[in-house]
Amino acid sequence: MRWLIKCAATFIVIASLGGCARTVPIANVYTPVGASHTEAEVKNAILSAGLQNKWLMHVTAPGSIKARLQTRGHVAEVRINYSATRYSISYDNSINLLASGGQIHKNYNRWVQNLDQAIQFNLSDTRVH
Numbered sequence: 711m712r713w714l715i716k717c718a719a720t721f722i723v724i725a726s727l728g729g730c731a732r733t734v735p736i737a738n739v740y741t742p743v744g745a746s747h748t749e750a751e752v753k754n755a756i757l758s759a760g761l762q763n764k765w766l767m768h769v770t771a772p773g774s775i776k777a778r779l780q781t782r783g784h785v786a787e788v789r790i791n792y793s794a795t796r797y798s799i800s801y802d803n804s805i806n807l808l809a810s811g812g813q814i815h816k817n818y819n820r821w822v823q824n825l826d827q828a829i830q831f832n833l834s835d836t837r838v839h
Contacts, residue, residue, distance in 0.1 A: 733813040739799040739826045743833060749773070749794040752833065756790055756797060759828035763821070776802065779821055786818050788825075799826060
């Protein structure tokens with residue numbers, strides 16, 4: 711009987727710790743672009759990447775884009791600042807992503823990473839043309 715109680719207690723502890731793994735530190739992206747691009751090319755690469763990954767993109771000022779991704783009741787908002795030589799993707803706001811104390815649901819970082827990779831791909835593609 712004691713063995714059964716110990717096993718049940720161990721299972722409960724492990725199960726409760728598994729729920730904690732849903733949040734991770736918020737990842738912000740800072741990426742140098744290289745000297746071979748214009749600011750307009752960087753902007754277009756960002757806007758195209760957003761479209762490819764279903765982000766709603768809104769140019770808010772020269773060198774600044776606000777992006778929003780909505781999926782299954784979850785919302786992620788980021789601010790993308792850019793120039794001809796660099797861009798950054800920074801957390802701005804979220805809904806239903808467990809954001810608290812610098813932590814957020816792990817899907818957020820995956821979405822931002824996918825956006826970053828698409829931007830990098832678009833920038834590498836502009837060099838060919």
